[in-house]
Amino acid sequence: xxxxxxxxxxxxxxxxxxxxxxxxxxxxxxxxxxxxxxxxxxxxxxxxxxxxxxxxxxxxxxxxxxxxxxxxxxxxxxxxxxxxxxxxxxxxxxxxxxxxxxxxxxxxxxxxxxxxxxxxx
Amino acid sequence: xxxxxxxxxxxxxxxxxxxxxxxxxxxxxxxxxxxxxxxxxxxxxxxxxxxxxxxxxxxxxxxxxxxxxxxxxxxxxxxxxxxxxxxxxxxxxxxxxxxxxxxxxxxxxxxxxxxxxxxxxxxxxxxxxxxxxxxxxxxxxxxxxxxxxxxxx
Numbered sequence: 001x002x003x004x005x006x007x008x009x010x011x012x013x014x015x016x017x018x019x020x021x022x023x024x025x026x027x028x029x030x031x032x033x034x035x036x037x038x039x040x041x042x043x044x045x046x047x048x049x050x051x052x053x054x055x056x057x058x059x060x061x062x063x064x065x066x067x068x069x070x071x072x073x074x075x076x077x078x079x080x081x082x083x084x085x086x087x088x089x090x091x092x093x094x095x096x097x098x099x100x101x102x103x104x105x106x107x108x109x110x111x112x113x114x115x116x117x118x119x120x121x
Numbered sequence: 122x123x124x125x126x127x128x129x130x131x132x133x134x135x136x137x138x139x140x141x142x143x144x145x146x147x148x149x150x151x152x153x154x155x156x157x158x159x160x161x162x163x164x165x166x167x168x169x170x171x172x173x174x175x176x177x178x179x180x181x182x183x184x185x186x187x188x189x190x191x192x193x194x195x196x197x198x199x200x201x202x203x204x205x206x207x208x209x210x211x212x213x214x215x216x217x218x219x220x221x222x223x224x225x226x227x228x229x230x231x232x233x234x235x236x237x238x239x240x241x242x243x244x245x246x247x248x249x250x251x252x253x254x255x256x257x258x259x260x261x262x263x264x265x266x267x268x269x270x271x272x273x274x
Binding site: 064066067068070071074075076077078079080083086090102104105107108109110111112113114115116117118119120121 | 139140142143146147149159160163164167206207210211213214215218220222223225226228229230231232233235236237238239240241242
């Protein structure tokens, strides 16, 4: 039960981190020049975005949930179990981003769901 | 060739990274209860235990190589190409952590690998599906311009 909660933490906090960091980087603007000075300027602008720090905080939560999970559960369960994030992403794409999700993707989600059930036996 | 090298690094780094973190967490010991103290112990363990440091470095290397591959290759290629990491991780768990992996767990791991292949299928396949599913409800303007032959490939 605690393992399921921790897995939920890894997946949800990881996804929240991705969304937050993506939002911060969108506000920063496209990175088109790559010499050190330009990259430093990008880092400076990114550092002033609250969403960047929120994203890092979410990522830290996800990381420590992963560590707690690795302490309690077998590696051969933990790593494939985190694949449920693909299922969460498909639902998020469909219901939050209103993207069209085709049949192949749903089939993939079903495969992953069955796979996670099997490794949990 | 460049892509194969970067993706090989990504697969190795993620498998060994998770393996090292697993190894490191088993060394931490569970003396003392309480969530707050656990967090403190885990945080200091991450920066002091060699397995943990190696694991974090490898996960950073994984992220760097994964993002590098994504800068020129499609996610629909990169995602399934790194899926063998699930198999490699299971092998590391079996041979170096002594985990007994049941046939059901092998089957489940394989299904997850297949699932990531399917989830990553986009492009023409996705568009065809899109027309089939939503043609009646919310037509996509870009797709309306295409001839039926183009769409139903």
